[in-house]
Amino acid sequence: MIYLDNNATTALEPEVLDEMMPWLGGTPGNPSSIHSFGQETRRAIDRARTRVARFIGAQPEELVFTSGGTEADNLALFGAVAASGTTTPHVVTTIIEHQAVINPCRHIEKAGGVVAWAPIDANGLIRPEDTIALFKDDTLLVSVMLANNDIGTIQPVRELSNATRERGILLHTDAVQAAGKIEIDVKKLGVDLLSLSAHKLYGPKGVGILYVRKGIRLKPLVFGGHQERGLRPGTENVAGIVGFGKACEIAGARLAADAARMETMRSAFETAICERIAGTTINGLNAPRLPNTSNLSFEGIDGEALVINLDLMGLAASTGAACSSAENEPSHVLAAMGRSPAEARSSVRFSFGRHNAEEDVARAIELVAQTVQQLRECRQ
């Protein structure tokens, strides 16, 4: 099997697992205990916190460990709303966010708040000036993803930060898909809040962080002990946090090399596919893109049928939209780019990763070309 679905999740790095093992099978330490067991565990968490902080240019005390990217996004949005004192806030976001931002925003709307949804252009990018035009005097928070999970376009988040700072608006970015693929520096981005997830960068599932810039006040969504400064109570997922720290350390050290390698593979893949398969469109081609993500539309092809046929042939890819019936909505991202439902349904996402070998690329090209041709013949 060839795995080209690294935007869905990545394989745990063996070195990460090695660091996690003592915390899965070893001492019983609760990091909040005062004895030596507790102290050792607390040190492990501190070390991990420092590693993750260094990875995004933050201070360790600015991080809140969560159960993953979704919880981090929810804490950013609802935590900010809860701290604002209003139950009917004004929020600005985009129509191409992950569901972990879209659905909290819909919830805010249902509860009486107002959400302005920034559009994207045909290249899959928001326009900073159009997005800033949506800001109002009482806007509480702006949430714009750093890189889109479906098509990999990198959004101009930093071009919003002057405007948000001037107006005293909180700027949140969901950086889950960007991590390990492009540099992330909270200072350069100028964001107040940033979400990350470990399992997208060869760490374990079930752990993430929300970066909360020093001085920003949030309120917790769950209540309990003092852990994570009371913003995320509950005994820490020690093994997960330790693994996350190691994964960030590796990703930071390998970032340039990983990105260059993935981009080489992606480029070879796209060039060959476009040469061999007529009617192929590279979605997001004219925008800055993550180096690993290739979202392709194949004229006249049903994306889901292609994904299943590829799976049966030994290649794992994905459709943007995780639904399968002919009349289900196609990718909301491609729809937002102005693609017709038929075009959107004909798209498949291939996402490369650190563990792909060069021969995977050649084999993948072969399988995709063959399968698209078969599906087209079968329609005639």
Place this chain on the structure above:
Amino acid sequence: MSHAPFSGLESSEPRRVVVAMSGGVDSSIAAALLKQAGHDVIGATLKLQECHDAQGSRSCCGVDGIARAREVAGQLDIRHYVIDCVREFEREILRPAWDEYSNGRTPSPCLICNERIKFGQLLTWSKRIGASFVATGHYARIEPIADGQHMLLRGLDTGKDQSYFLAGLTSRQLSALLFPIGHLTKAEVRNIGRSMGLSTAETHDSQDACLVAPGQSFAEMLRERFGAVMPEGVVINDTGDVIGQHKGIHHFTVGQRRGLGISYSSRLWVRAIRAADNTVVVTSREDALLSQRLAARGMNWLIPPPAGDDTFECQVQIRYQHRPAKATATLRNDGAVAVSFHKPVRAITPGQAAVFYDGDKVLGRGWIYAE
């Protein structure tokens, strides 16, 4: 170990076959037998409802079924995909079923689901992934007849036969279908499951009744779902006297005895539901439910009646749990069929399917309507 061969693919070279897996024992064994025969088996489960709609349902089509099917696919080491048909199910099955109830008829959602959703969607889907056949765990048999045509027969386990639910399929559809357990009894199927150590060997029968949640009527579930307000009305007896009130005609079906909500000096049965004046007619004479005639329209013929002869002898089944009754059928010019039973049958219900048989052979299916 090997098991008895099944109709359709006994001597075939390996083919790609999509098996509709409900998570129950029957479809699991269908998949297992095909796999054992060396075919390239792919499991598929139709998702018909969202999780929150399936609460408390022990049904074959519920989300719990998807998880069980996935588990079995893992045990058989085959791929398994979920096909999302939630919208089609709502539009093609639930909506029309409610329209039937609200018009005083009793719908047959399972037959329509088989025709339009299960086999319709599965056959389309399987073609897209290059499969030659779709198989299910129904107790029915398919046999070839002349000219590449196929006919549908009752399952050999007469107690489990499901041909009634499949009688709306077309001969063309049948030629791409396999029923690998149609020649087995339920007991044999369970034994195969046990001998293979399959986790679903002991699951309850799901039948085709995938919508019935415990403690809830299907009709009332639909009413809530579509937010319909059903007017109250009166219940009258044979002589036209008002003997009670009802809370919506959708609560009733012809032949029903329980749950009428009326205290009366004797037992009562629903004799008719009159949507036009929102009235339920009951009778205290059970034999008033007996009738010797019905009319069926929207016929689907699997074995067309002999040409030049508009009248033929057959057996007609008017419900799933009904013993087929001998009848004389007469074709009308408009394509409908008039059925004259040799002996009276009980509670002929508009909206239900009438399935025409010649012994084990399914001749066709029509919808009972009130003339």
